[in-house]
Amino acid sequence: MTVVGGVLPDGAVSARVQDLHDAWHDATVAGELWACLLPHGARGGLPPVVFADAEGEEVRPASPTESDHGESWVSVSLGEIEDGDWDFNPAGWDARVLRGAKVPVLWDDALGADPDVGQVGGDEDAALSVELRRGDTAVDVTGGEGGFPIHDPEREARDLLERTLSSSGDARTAGRAALEAVAAALPATIHGGPEQSFLMLSGGGVWIAVWTDRRGRLDVRIRGTGTPPARLDLTDRRSRDA
Structure with missing residues (x-):
């Protein structure tokens, strides 16, 4: 089981969520907040959510800005390598790892x-x-x-x-x-x-x-x-x- 939820966009009064089996579930709404229980584990990323206003018309959330949802990246440092300490030969590095592996x-x-x-x-x-x-x-x-x-x-x-x-x-x-x-x-x-x-x-x-x-x-x-x-x-x- 997985609980998903968030804040309703402006003008929305309800939300429906699609699970990984393509079934739709009505969310519980309290004020500006919504939450929905899905019948499976937390997999597949964020599920599709459809919001609606009081007349049942779909309400589309405002698109996030680039600063809110930009590219993510990871920098990995290999540490300081002194001249001559590693010949940058992949085969040589493989042998070095194999010799010292714990x-x-x-x-x-x-x-x-x-x-x-x-x-x-x-x-x-x-x-x-x-x-x-x-x-x-x-x-x-x-x-x-x-x-x-x-x-x-x-x-x-x-x-x-x-x-x-x-x-x-x-x-x-x-x-x-x-x-x-x-x-x-x-x-x-x-x-x-x-x-x-x-x-x-x-x-x-x-x-x-x-x-x-x-x-x-x-x-x-x-x-x-x-x-x-x-x-x-x-x-x-x-x-x-x-």
Whole structure:
């Protein structure tokens, strides 16, 4: 369930909200405020809302100004790099991350040969999270204080599925896919260890698999496109590429 609400635009006395299943719901109005309870989780971005005046005619809110709703951006600092400290060779940087990583750098060659290092959390000489990627497939491993721990694997998988789909498509369609995806178990091993079970979701041509070891404080998030694998056998690239 999700509650959405806000302030009625000038001249409006009612509001109706469309949920992700395309059903419309009448909002409760109190003074200038409105609120509506939707029968699903908070997904798909802001839902469509239609306002009306006392005669039932639609009232369109004033368009936000550019300053109210402008472009957002994030600046990420890579820190100070002294001359000669890094040769700016991607292959050399990958090797540097692999040598110093404080978490297993996991990959299954069935996902694609020779993955590259993607995002890195913390110091590249002692990374607390490392992502390997090849094409549209990525395996992200986080340990210790390297990121946000997975508390609810299914919610984590649905959130990641929605973010992945919305990055290249419609937020509402992505939200619906994440809401309707059916969870399944994906068998896997991690560096030759005992059989594990990843939680997997697929929708919109994207599949997501997540796993967490709360005792070892290790989280694994995997995303890919196309047909999901039947299983995963992840190995630690630190030992392979040493």
